[in-house]
Amino acid sequence: MPAAAPAGSSTHASRLRSLQALGIFCGFAAGAWLGGAEAPIKLVNPDISPITISLIMVCGVFLARWSVPALIRGTSHVRNDVRQAPHLVVWAVLAGCMWAVANTLTIYAIRNVGLSIAFPLWNTNSLLGIFWGFLLFNELRHAGWKRWLGVLGGAVCMFGGATVLAIASSHQAEPGKATLGIFAALGAGILWGTMYIPYRKAYLTGMNPLSFITFFTVGELATMTMLAIAYRGATPLWHELVSARAVLFWLMLGGFVWVLGDLFQQYATKYVGISRGIPLSNTNQLWGLLWGVLVFHELRGGSQTVYAQVAGGSLLMALGAVAIALSSATEREHSSWQDAADREGQRYGVEDEYVRAGMEGREMATAPTPAQEAEGRSSGSSPQTRTLLDWLLILGTTALFVLLALMAKLPHMDIALGWAVALTVAMLALLATCGIALWRTTRFR
Amino acid sequence: MSPRKTEGSRNLFRAIATDIHFWIPFAVLVAGLFLLDKLR
Numbered sequence: 464m465p466a467a468a469p470a471g472s473s474t475h476a477s478r479l480r481s482l483q484a485l486g487i488f489c490g491f492a493a494g495a496w497l498g499g500a501e502a503p504i505k506l507v508n509p510d511i512s513p514i515t516i517s518l519i520m521v522c523g524v525f526l527a528r529w530s531v532p533a534l535i536r537g538t539s540h541v542r543n544d545v546r547q548a549p550h551l552v553v554w555a556v557l558a559g560c561m562w563a564v565a566n567t568l569t570i571y572a573i574r575n576v577g578l579s580i581a582f583p584l585w586n587t588n589s590l591l592g593i594f595w596g597f598l599l600f601n602e603l604r605h606a607g608w609k610r611w612l613g614v615l616g617g618a619v620c621m622f623g624g625a626t627v628l629a630i631a632s633s634h635q636a637e638p639g640k641a642t643l644g645i646f647a648a649l650g651a652g653i654l655w656g657t658m659y660i661p662y663r664k665a666y667l668t669g670m671n672p673l674s675f676i677t678f679f680t681v682g683e684l685a686t687m688t689m690l691a692i693a694y695r696g697a698t699p700l701w702h703e704l705v706s707a708r709a710v711l712f713w714l715m716l717g718g719f720v721w722v723l724g725d726l727f728q729q730y731a732t733k734y735v736g737i738s739r740g741i742p743l744s745n746t747n748q749l750w751g752l753l754w755g756v757l758v759f760h761e762l763r764g765g766s767q768t769v770y771a772q773v774a775g776g777s778l779l780m781a782l783g784a785v786a787i788a789l790s791s792a793t794e795r796e797h798s799s800w801q802d803a804a805d806r807e808g809q810r811y812g813v814e815d816e817y818v819r820a821g822m823e824g825r826e827m828a829t830a831p832t833p834a835q836e837a838e839g840r841s842s843g844s845s846p847q848t849r850t851l852l853d854w855l856l857i858l859g860t861t862a863l864f865v866l867l868a869l870m871a872k873l874p875h876m877d878i879a880l881g882w883a884v885a886l887t888v889a890m891l892a893l894l895a896t897c898g899i900a901l902w903r904t905t906r907f908r
Numbered sequence: 909m910s911p912r913k914t915e916g917s918r919n920l921f922r923a924i925a926t927d928i929h930f931w932i933p934f935a936v937l938v939a940g941l942f943l944l945d946k947l948r
Contacts, residue, residue: 550920557933564940571947599929643947650943657936664929694948810923 476794482824483791485904486734489727490743491784492897496724498750499890502883503717505759506874507710513570515703518691519711521563521684523718528680530860531722532673533853535907544674547817551670552678554661559682565654567690568647575644582629582748584648589618589742591656596738600663601799603738606792613790618742620783625748627776631762631769659737662729667804668813669821671908672729676722712871715864727897734824736800739787746784749777750886757882824905 507516532541545552565585572581593614596602603611665675691700707714724747731740752773755761762769792800801822808818820827901907924930 550924553924553930554933557930557937561933561937561940564937564944567944568940568947571944595932599932646943647947650940654936654940657933660929660933690944810927811920 478823479794479797480791481904482734485824485900486731486740487743487788487791488897488900490731490735490740490788491746492893493724493727493731493740493744494746494784495750495890495893496720496727497744497747498724498752499754499886500717500721500724501751502754502758502886503713503720505754506713506876511707511710512695512703513574514567514691514694515700515707516714517563517566517570518687518700519704519707519714520718520721521680521687523715524722525680525684525718526715526860526863527719527722528676530856531726532677533849533856536671536673537849537853538677538856539848539850540671541674541677544670548665548668548670548811548813550811551665551668551675554664555675555678556682558658558661559679559684560686561654561658561682562679563683563686563690565651565658567687568651568654572644572648572651575647576641580629581644581648583622583626584645585652585655586622586625586745586748587649587652588656588659589745590622591653592659592741593618593738595657595660596663596736599660599803600667600736601796601803602663602736602792603796604799605795606790610790610793610796613786614738614742617783617786617790620786621742621745621780622783624776624779624781624783625745627772627779628748628752631765631772631776659732659741662732663737664807666729666733666821667800667818668807668811669804669818671821672726672733673907676726676729708870709872712864712867715867719864723894730901735791739790739792742787743784746780749780752777754886758879758886760877760879821908824908826906826908 504516504520529538532538569581569585572585593603597604603614606614662675666672695703704711724744728740728744731744734740735743756773762773804818804822805815807813808815814827816827
């Protein structure tokens with residue numbers, strides 16, 4: 464059963480510890496799935512324009528962001544969330560628009576300055592996330608210098624590790640337009656770092672991540688479609704989409720896998736805040752590297768210096784992630800989060816119980832209906848019902864992916880299938896264990 | 909739309925329009941679109 468409203472302070476403290484541990488676990492699972500999303504994209508012919516690749520991926524993302532919530536909890540929960548906090552739809556769409564612009568900027572950044580410079584620059588988003596979390600949402604208040612050191616030191620450590628890894632794994636792009644490329648990479652980092660303001664606002668107010676992402680993706684798809692039409696032109700874009708039908712499956716699968724990672728990232732943000740959740744999910748670079756090196760033989764024939772850089776960078780990133788994972792919020796810090804949540808609730812007239820239930824990862828404890836009273840039931844949890852719309856979303860998405868898979872062609876590439884299977888099994892194990900932990904602790908609340 | 913609903917929508921609009929949490933991401937988004945336009 465989902466946890467009821469906590470009664471005593473020791474129960475409350477124990478519940479907070481469970482949620483913190485869950486959030487950290489979600490952060491690591493997010494890293495694995497966000498990194499794994501790069502694998503299907505590597506199977507795609509580089510002739511297709513990056514904007515079109517992004518658009519096709521976002522189409523897969525859109526389908527996943529509606530069908531996965533329909534499968535897990537049903538879209539009726541989305542309606543309930545919107546009824547409780549309608550203002551958050553604005554922030555969800557805004558965040559989706561920001562994601563699409565940032566993603567397009569990264570294409571220009573890679574093209575102009577190469578991955579080795581671009582990646583660490585946009586990875587500064589986690590440092591900006593820490594800043595916004597502290598300034599706007601009372602994160603790390605009353606946290607003590609040890610936790611500050613753990614979070615900030617860990618984020619800086621991960622930034623350093625990311626820089627070393629990016630240098631080691633990059634294939635330097637042609638020089639030129641360097642300043643514009645640096646601006647593009649920094650712009651992407653600032654957009655992504657600021658995008659966490661809507662995330663945190665939504666989750667402090669009590670919204671379910673499964674509801675937030677359904678509106679997020681509307682902004683994402685609308686912005687990406689407009690950018691693609693503006694950059695490519697409607698007719699050339701259509702021709703490119705038609706000619707890319709053999710790889711549509713791989714790109715949309717990449718989008719689908721990415722959504723699962725992003726969903727864990729959203730839960731991490733909800734339960735440990737942006738200052739901890741975002742750096743943890745940035746471990747995706749390590750997973751991306753594992754896929755690149757083990758499955759696609761990307762560093763084959765590299766010098767000893769390159770291998771030393773990969774080992775050193777990975778170690779630095781892992782140490783940073785561990786430092787952050789060990790710096791969970793204290794009860795005093797959590798009460799500061801509660802103050803920020805109360806402020807949000809008062810400003811938008813959101814029911815106090817909705818806000819608290821959201822923060823504590825439980826269903827709202829509402830007054831039982833006469834029928835429930837007669838049957839001796841409480842109304843603490845709402846039934847997991849699925850409507851016709853939910854089944855249409857689930858079956859429609861499944862059918863489309865099956866159809867695209869039938870049209871898909873596997874390119875002739877040297878792939879280490881054994882490693883691909885091993886990494887997929889590891890990702891599925893993380894999906895299952897983290898999914899079960901989320902279900903048991905919060906019922907995906 | 910009933911008067912109560914209209915008033916509720918107006919209050920919601922006012923709360924959003926005076927919320928710094930809205931204007932910071934919005935300003936960053938506009939700046940991002942501007943940068944993207946310069947890069948084309």
